[in-house]
Amino acid sequence: MAYVQIDDVSKVFTDARRGTELLTLDRISLHLEQREFLCLLGPSGCGKSTLLNMIAGFESASSGRVSVGGRQVDQPGANRGMVFQQATLMPWLTVWENVAFYHKLQGRGKRERRELAQAYIDLVGLTGFENHYPSELSGGMSQRVGIARALLLNPDVILMDEPFAALDAQTKEELQQELVTIWQKSQATIVFVTHSVDEALLLGTQVAVMTHRPGRIRELIGVDLPRPRDVTSPRFNDLKRHVLGLIREEACAANRLARAL
Template sequence: MAFLEVKNVEKVFKDEKRGTELKALDNINFSIMENEFVCLLGGSGCGKSTLLNMIAGFDKPTSGEILMNGKKIERMGADRGMVFQQPTLMPWLTVSKNISFHLKLKGANKKKQKEEAQKYIDMVGLTGFEKHYPHELSGGMNQRVGIARALLLNPSLILMDEPFAALDPFTKSDMQEELVRIWQEHKRTIIFVTHSVEEALILGTKIIVLSKRPGRVNKIIDLDMDRPRDTTSTIFNQHKREILGLIHENKDPEAGRPIHQVI
């Protein structure tokens, strides 16, 4: 049985004020096995983040269903951890306390909070910064805190919504390497949203390419390349050319426009 199944998912947003509907996703179908690193790839507005939010349980499909271990996802759950584009840290808490905050909410004692936070601080390479505050850290370091916070929840599935998009190229490259290392050493299933073809090819074991709005599964590409990925290799650039062709292929210019009038 697949770890995650997305079956016939459609998402329509209604604008009651204007009396219109916008179809964001149309007939999405795919499955993911446990411990895969899956990249959702497509241009702006294709519904990547919308789909991720439904897998997280923040939103629900208009039709279709999403199953995790055979059970329908209908709400948020501790079995899914989320890492956002901005790490959304609490500025008044230190690195250690940001990471362990949910343990505090659950009533864990201070020793337990500190010990568990330290384990994940070490894992993401922030040893020595336990008592620093978010404003004292770089963007990449703050994202490490966000990743550590998600890992501490011990979720079966980690959802990442363009977490490195705001980073400079050098920091982004470092963070990509760090994320792959964490994934290899501490097996988790990851779904990673990106609009960067190179990032998807560097990170993923599988790439799901979405079409322009309304988002549809254009192609699913399984990657069998050695790590670390050689961005100059023939196979890397063959995949890159193929994916760019899929993303930029001509579509009906009217597709996805909010032109359906609600009666």
């Protein structure tokens, strides 16, 4: 049995004020083994983040089933860590306090929390910034704090919603490389939402290309390129051309549908 199972999942959003319904996801099925790195890629509005939120337990399916480790997902849980596009740090807490905040809620003492946080602060390259506040950090450093906070939960699944989208190119490249290293060490399964074909092919063991709304899985592509990945290699660029072709077809289909309405 796959570790993360998404079976025939659909999601309908109801607008009670207008009396309308919007089918966002349509009969999605995906099965992920442990230690997979799945990148979700597709046009804006295709339901990538909605699907991620279902795995997290923030959204429920209108039909179908989402399960992690054989248990149906019906609420958030500590076995799933979430990293958002913005780090959403608490500005009144230092780096180490932000990283260890969950364990404060669990009633653990300050010394124990500090020790637990330090290993993950070191892992994401923030050694020396433990006592800095979020206002003193760059965007890339803030995202590192968010990743460390998610890792400290020791989750089986890490869910990432375009975490590097707002960063400059150099910082993004550095964090992409570090994320692969962290994933290789952590043994976790990662589901990563992105709009970037290059990012998906650099990071993923699989790339799921979604259709325009309602979102379906257009194609699931295995990426067996050696790491570190060379974006100039013929194989990388063959995959890139293939994925770009799928996305262009979906964008054209969405435009035709918009004109017909």
